[in-house]
Amino acid sequence: MVYLTRKEHFNAAHKLYNAAWSIEKNEMMFGACANENWHGHNYDLYVTIKGEPDVNTGFIMDVKVFSKIIKEYAVDKLDHKNLNLDVDFMKGKMCSTENLAMAIWQEIEPHLPKNVTLHCIKLYETARIYVEYFGE
């Protein structure tokens, strides 16, 4: 069993804002992250799969195909977007890095080939903050 990780990235706007709360409570809870006019990040996304290397290729999966799946089902829907307004799979959710990582897992997992298993979604919001989700 070998683990293979591909790094991708996307740039997006978001805010942390709970519509059930007052502006004051949002500011108290989220500080500058609640700025009504949005802010944004360069997100770094690491996707890890595991599997057995194929005898003929030495690959657990062709990294170009892997990258294409990540782009089609996650990056293309997130890059240069507003996470709160433009992303169907984030509708109705708080746009925290935690929730975003979990949602990206849901989007990518069904499209991977059967001989590999999705192991981890690791998402950097800034160079000093990241979350990891292992699917459970």
Next chain:
Amino acid sequence: MVYLTRKEHFNAAHKLYNAAWSIEKNEMMFGACANENWHGHNYDLYVTIKGEPDVNTGFIMDVKVFSKIIKEYAVDKLDHKNLNLDVDFMKGKMCSTENLAMAIWQEIEPHLPKNVTLHCIKLYETARIYVEYFGE
């Protein structure tokens, strides 16, 4: 003469959009960067000054004071903000990295002590794109 550089960072939303143009022309010129709902970046800002080290301290400038000036006149006005809507010194300008670097120079330069000279504003929009402005 020694050059001293301090790195700071800020996270902001923006879009590239020229109000004098149609939506179609904006999309043609700026592509995904023109997304009306904004996108955003983790900007890395490097500010470089030059001067002679003081005999008593060995410093051309106390880096804590230097950092405080960068924060007060640039980072605090940019961090967790919308560059198009929230930043007084970007009003009426295209929010390109080029224009932002030049504007940051204008904001910081008057507040530096007389014994140092502002040398360079270096601004990373992403890990693969940066601009430098030397004041002329």
Next chain:
Amino acid sequence: MVYLTRKEHFNAAHKLYNAAWSIEKNEMMFGACANENWHGHNYDLYVTIKGEPDVNTGFIMDVKVFSKIIKEYAVDKLDHKNLNLDVDFMKGKMCSTENLAMAIWQEIEPHLPKNVTLHCIKLYETARIYVEYFGE
């Protein structure tokens, strides 16, 4: 269950020196690291917790509060200090990266909120050497 990591850093002096041994044995065992006049490092500290995202915030923990705990109970006691002489929780221990990581776990763990679990202390001594401690 989601894992959240916050990176902090501190700059400190230390030496590797076992007081029960002769100077010669210390030099033989620790080489340049035993220099009696100390040396030092920029330590990078990654603290990882795990928990369930809160429905209202999307957070497993507010990263500002998390950062504040790391600073109060670890970074503020280590930054710009001599690890052998100035740090109460390293008294009587060898100042290896291994022991430092384990000690940081002991300092931080009791102060975290009940709904999250400390998962890992990862400590870089240099860009090429790091240790991880998972609490057992």
Next chain:
Amino acid sequence: MVYLTRKEHFNAAHKLYNAAWSIEKNEMMFGACANENWHGHNYDLYVTIKGEPDVNTGFIMDVKVFSKIIKEYAVDKLDHKNLNLDVDFMKGKMCSTENLAMAIWQEIEPHLPKNVTLHCIKLYETARIYVEYFGE
């Protein structure tokens, strides 16, 4: 139990080419990686061991000795080499990052002292692709 990681690196040429296939099939499967005249990489190698810190040194293992073992049994055989032609332990195997990581485990593991356990070989082929092997 503490985990200790040492980063090393090596520069090597390779190609992805299955001698049982036609040139056309190799190009179809491996694209530019099948270039008959080779290409190459700066590989970053992270080796992680685990063990209990020694009471007298605070180390699970002297990192200089650890580094020397990695160099003798892996890096010196790989650095400035052609992975397909020059490396005895890659003979007859596809030169994928997966296979290389597994082979490096086999080379290093028997030479580690009994009081530590090899935990992980992590190998970066590029800044955006890496594999991890945990020995099973």
Next chain:
Amino acid sequence: MVYLTRKEHFNAAHKLYNAAWSIEKNEMMFGACANENWHGHNYDLYVTIKGEPDVNTGFIMDVKVFSKIIKEYAVDKLDHKNLNLDVDFMKGKMCSTENLAMAIWQEIEPHLPKNVTLHCIKLYETARIYVEYFGE
């Protein structure tokens, strides 16, 4: 005047070998870099241009167009190639990083628009070695 830099990368094989010299002299001069079976690198390429920002776009040049020129005239000819054997503009030259940076300048410079000036080719061979060429 603002300076804009775009980072690209390519992976290539090469060797340092002067055909006018004996194998022994090549090994004496270039050490492991003269390995007849080649070695390779992940090259990081930074291309810097300077110019005046356009009033309507805020750009000195559209970074997508800039990136496309770098790819067409440099990266696509170098990536996954053997620098000694496969690259027309390196024929008959020693494959040092110095010569490669100078050759990349010659390839890119004629294809840039008239309103910008090529300022610098910065080329990393490894994370610890890079060269810069300013065209004179």
Next chain:
Amino acid sequence: MVYLTRKEHFNAAHKLYNAAWSIEKNEMMFGACANENWHGHNYDLYVTIKGEPDVNTGFIMDVKVFSKIIKEYAVDKLDHKNLNLDVDFMKGKMCSTENLAMAIWQEIEPHLPKNVTLHCIKLYETARIYVEYFGE
């Protein structure tokens, strides 16, 4: 004319302390950096030379020889040392990054071959603070 840069590093202890001042004034001027028991850093040192590539090698200078000079005249005197107490060429000077960079220039410059010119000493004290010295 091509510029060649080599990165080296060293780990050292220091403090900022002016012996002509009281403890109180030192603390007021240098804050935590004046801690009498020292603190320390992982310094990253970039040395840049310029020259014409040799026709036979393609090098402006053999980077192994260049690295050896930096090590012999700078790194070996600084690594795992106390900059205030152990380094002959820092005696009687404030141990600021500015002064250290200027001193490293003085140590290295006389030992470079005649066909290259020392261009820059760039010294990182932390990932967010660096100085550059160009010899004048």
